[in-house]
Amino acid sequence: MATAASLLLSLFIWPLLTRPAFAFLDRGDTYRRKVSLELNPGLNSSHTAPLGVINLLHVRATGNNDTLHFIFCSQGAPAVLLVHTNSSSSSLKVDWLKFLSGNLSGSLKIEPENSVHYSSALVFTRLWEYDDVNDTADPTHLPPSSFFPPYELQNFTWEDLNRTLNYTTHTAQLCGKGPTESFHNGSFCLGFSAFESEGRGPTWPRLLHNANASQVRFWLKGVTGRSGFSRFVLELQHIDSKELSSQVETLRSIDDEYTPSIFQVSQWVFSPINSTSPILGYVQWKPVAYRTESPVLNDATPCRHSHLMPMDQLPASDLVLAYFGDGYSAHGLNVTFSIAGDPFYNATDYLSWTVLVGLGSPPTESFSALVIGIMALGLGIPLVLILLGGVFVCVRKQRSVPQGYEPIN
């Protein structure tokens, strides 16, 4: 009787509690793509290069019957262009003469043009720095006098991508310096990674990616702050078709295994205005930034984002102006790092943040095998014991012969 009661209790509790967690048990995405990288395709010595290096990285990720193109370029403001075609043989064509001379419109194409299914771009436009004397970490409520002149990323000088390009791990690192003294010993870097299949980044925040995603990691290293109370804000712009609606949402996530103490994930999603249609593309990140290169829990600092602001014109990124024509608009977003009470930038002179840019719906977190294993064992063993014990006791009760009358001898 009591056995039955406890069995019932445990069977009742198990589904009630694990139902919310079932969403995390999905074991993932096995879709694979074949990734190939090429730097400055079609550029030869006959094209006269302007000042600085040309960094145009073309990543081709071929699937079964579609291709995902990522183009990462530092001309103007650094940008990541994502183009999805439904042909497995589409290619990038760059008219270098037009592109390098400044006559950008139409100089970059993905051919065949009618196979292009979706295209968008994420541009890093400005880095704002403000003087947070009162330690509020709330730039929206500060007077304009607290803000230093922003760093316009289109005016930065970038290093040669060829030196950091890795064809096996499909990664590249773009570092640049601004025109001011603050960048004397430091740099603003963007680390681009493309992926063939599902996986997780090696360092925090260890974002979950799949074959339809690319990751951009932004970090500031050694840049001197212009005040002792400096904090930074990164301005991003995203270009997509005028027919799509974009919105930013912050979702709660119960799994913080890979980003300890961060229980949220932010995503900027783009879908057709008819809201029942599936999401076409996304930019996803965890609202956390890290203050050291090999961070421990104490080095995590939360970050917040602003509302989306529609922009009047496309940003000053050569890649964007070369590819997108009419029918595309830009939305801007500001990402503010740190909260009140956290150490200022000059405590470590380092700040890093990671973002995922991809096609389709954003990846959803899942529990690690260890967590699932421990819970399965932990809940399973007592249940099994209760069952076995219950069966054993019932069997024993059946077997014991009722006493009845004893013979009087």
Add this chain to the structure above:
Amino acid sequence: REWALSDTDISSERQSLMDGEGDSFTSRDGGSSNSMLAICDPTRLAHRFVVLLLMCFLGFGSYFCYDNPAALQTQIKQDMELNTSQFMQLYAWYSWPNVVLCFLGGFLLDRVFGIRLGTVIFSILVCVGQVIFAAGALFNAFWLMVFGRFVFGIGGESLAVAQNTYAVNWFKGRGLNLVFGLQLSMARLGSTVNMNVMGLVYHRIWDWRGSTGYSTLGVVLMIASATCVFSLACAVILGYLDKRAERLLNKEEGKTGEVIKLSDVKDFPPSLWLIFIICVGYYVAVFPFIGLGQVFFIEKFNFSPAEASAINSVVYIISAPASPILGFMVDKTGKNILWVVMAVVVTLASHMMLAFTFWNPWIAMSLLGVSYSLLACALWPMVAYVVPEHQLGTAYGFMQSIQNLGLALISMAAGGILDSRGYLFLEVFFCAFVCLALVAVVVLYFLNLIRGKGENWNVIILEPFNSHFLF
């Protein structure tokens, strides 16, 4: 502290009331046959009430200061620049001396110091420990803070033994249950006040000094040590009153009566080892969790620090009234093992709720508070049922010893896990230990069923429970 009385005990209690309150030779309003004021007369209720107050406040400082780290987690980690693993050492080092001291507490109080001197000595240790802890913060020396917690630990647990012995000595046969209940309530009041107040005190001192940092922390901890000084004063006055009562009434000095024989360990039955496993598995999922709870509620549920501290103290708030009531219920029904099963299952549910859902954590913490009280009322008396009386002291000492060992180890492990793998994994880790306790109690249940002892555990306990980690 909770203990159950059998019917024979109650009748013997009535007999011992002969020399107590309502005597025939002294009139109620302090009449002519007695020249002392009621409040000075050790036989009168008024005086015993004063003694009761002193006894209750004896443990207040120790309980208040035990959870100082939990109430000031963010501040300690920030001001002393610690990671969670180092922070949890402040708890681990409280438990380490008690792995050994559980066996020695009774001996020291009975044979070496005597109850009065022993109480004062342990109170001094509590006070000194807390002061060293605060000094470590003032001088930015973490090792000194850890040493302070170590000294604090030596005094804290043994003080609980002394407090109980005083209670038995003064109130046996005169509402001892009520006294234990009151002592427990005062103790948990201390814990609750600490959780809710220390954050505010820190903020005040920060405003006053105009800066944060380890010196602010040191000042705040010194202020907390005032409660220990207060408890020390109570210990001294209590010692004086006890000595005076001994002189006036020709009473004997109180004894703990604990007999520890380590050779008895080999005779412990399997049921007792299972009870040990339940004890360890359960408590390591409660105390370290409370230690780390405040920041968990801030980060996961977006509570403010004040709200997070309040919810962290819910377990203690509930434990104060719930323990006597649940103790009474467990006594009446007698089915200890089933209550233990229920307590463990409810705690498991509570931890899973906190881990895997965003449901309002007040629910989970309230459940945790009730199940924690229920387990204490049901589990500790079970020990007396499975070992003979002459081994009871050793069994309890052993149980507390491994409980402290488990707490010391798991406190540090919990800190390390949080630093590397986050709160979800930490909660899963705690769930695993509660599941271990569940396995042990299920095995114990069937073992008990098969041996035919039935489900009736009408327990006769004559041993008060002496530990900070019980209720």
